[in-house]
Amino acid sequence: MIARGHFVPFLLLPAAILLGCVALAIRPAALGSASFVVVAVGTIGALAPLPAHRDLHPGPVRVFAAVTLGVLAFAAARAITTPLPVPVTTLTVGATIVAAVAEEIFFRRLVYGWLASAGEAVAIIGAAVLFAAVHVPAYGARVFPLDLAAGIIFGWQRWAAGGWVAPALTHAAANMLQLF
Amino acid sequence: MAGTLVWPAVPLKILYEGEAPPLPYRWVHPPANLPEPNQPPTPGSGTIALTPAGSQSASVLTDDGQAALILRFGAIAPHAGASSVTVRITPLDPATVSAPPSGLRFDGNAYRMEATYNTGDPIALLTSVTPVLRYPKHATMLLRFSSARWTSLETHVVGGSLQLFGPSDRLGVFVAATPPTPAPGPWATYAPVAAAAAGVLATLAALILLRRRRPSPRR
Numbered sequence: 001m002i003a004r005g006h007f008v009p010f011l012l013l014p015a016a017i018l019l020g021c022v023a024l025a026i027r028p029a030a031l032g033s034a035s036f037v038v039v040a041v042g043t044i045g046a047l048a049p050l051p052a053h054r055d056l057h058p059g060p061v062r063v064f065a066a067v068t069l070g071v072l073a074f075a076a077a078r079a080i081t082t083p084l085p086v087p088v089t090t091l092t093v094g095a096t097i098v099a100a101v102a103e104e105i106f107f108r109r110l111v112y113g114w115l116a117s118a119g120e121a122v123a124i125i126g127a128a129v130l131f132a133a134v135h136v137p138a139y140g141a142r143v144f145p146l147d148l149a150a151g152i153i154f155g156w157q158r159w160a161a162g163g164w165v166a167p168a169l170t171h172a173a174a175n176m177l178q179l180f
Numbered sequence: 181m182a183g184t185l186v187w188p189a190v191p192l193k194i195l196y197e198g199e200a201p202p203l204p205y206r207w208v209h210p211p212a213n214l215p216e217p218n219q220p221p222t223p224g225s226g227t228i229a230l231t232p233a234g235s236q237s238a239s240v241l242t243d244d245g246q247a248a249l250i251l252r253f254g255a256i257a258p259h260a261g262a263s264s265v266t267v268r269i270t271p272l273d274p275a276t277v278s279a280p281p282s283g284l285r286f287d288g289n290a291y292r293m294e295a296t297y298n299t300g301d302p303i304a305l306l307t308s309v310t311p312v313l314r315y316p317k318h319a320t321m322l323l324r325f326s327s328a329r330w331t332s333l334e335t336h337v338v339g340g341s342l343q344l345f346g347p348s349d350r351l352g353v354f355v356a357a358t359p360p361t362p363a364p365g366p367w368a369t370y371a372p373v374a375a376a377a378a379g380v381l382a383t384l385a386a387l388i389l390l391r392r393r394r395p396s397p398r399r
Binding site for chain 1: 345
């Protein structure tokens with residue numbers, strides 16, 4: 001039986017994470033309700049209370065270095081692949097930035113923060129696996145290893161920079177590299 | 181990086197999420213009962229430079245983004261006297277090309293993809309090229325019209341952006357198709373919204389419970 005004091009961390013947080021992942025995985029292809037799902041998942045990630053965890057508190061130079069290294073990795077991947085062409089509109093650009101930030105708040109703040117009590121490596125890998133898995137229904141199984149690698153980079157940034165802002169900036173930049 | 185080296189030959193979406201509602205599909209021959217007035221689809225064209233090893237890598241896209249042709253470096257053979265290749269993409273009503281194969285229906289326009297050297301000669305392909313089509317509703321197969329019939333190609337579907345693509349060893353007319361299946365029910369739209377809303381409620385419940393449990397400050 002779950003002690004009353006553990007009700008929140010043991011039931012409600014995993015439930016919120018599970019529901020957020022399910023919503024992301026089954027979000028309808030390119031419809032307006034997908035935008036609602038993304039914003040709601042970002043809200044879950046932003047509001048959820050997290051277990052106490054001691055983060056690194058690096059200076060701005062280290063945060064900048066983490067973002068730069070991440071962006072360079074995605075730029076290199078972009079240089080050797082051909083992205084699927086999509087029409088670039090203001091709405092497309094805005095939606096992809098919002099999606100990037102919302103996903104990073106969810107996976108690198110909430111999921112990472114929830115798993116971090118088991119160790120940083122578990123948090124990085126666990127968040128990356130969930131991140132890759134929710135993209136499979138919409139983008140196919142081929143993207144799983146790619147998104148897993150991307151998730152590990154974001155998780156490393158989360159650890160190295162001590163917060164979700166660095167992976168969010170990198171994720172948004174990576175999305176823009178796919179558009180332009 | 182390692183993952184991209186595994187599939188260097190096919191287009192990939194790395195991370196990019198197509199959450200933006202799609203622009204309305206532009207039909208050559210619009211179906212009845214479209215919710216809004218149809219805009220005609222647009223063609224596309226592009227010029228690709230030739231090197232001694234063949235064509236440069238390139239993507240040629242229609243102006244409305246509904247069709248594209250992706251060519252890897254060296255996909256088009258060098259040709260005596262030619263310095264470039266012109267690629268043209270033209271939307272067509274697939275019904276005017278040929279009836280769909282038995283058990284399939286078209287989903288969207290057909291697109292004729294053709295290319296010529298700047299000398300006017302038809303091009304020769306050295307490697308496969310990748311046609312990319314956006315589909316309006318639900319498609320699972322990429323068909324190519326060749327030898328007076330539709331041929332099914334190896335197809336990769338990217339539902340997140342309503343696109344499909346596949347390798348083709350020749351140019352020609354391409355169309356997206358699917359077996360006639362019932363349209364997904366309203367659950368397909370409402371289930372993810374309900375799951376996300378339930379997640380928000382669980383988060384709010386966690387916040388409220390934690391606030392109640394927090395000991396009041398001693399006086």
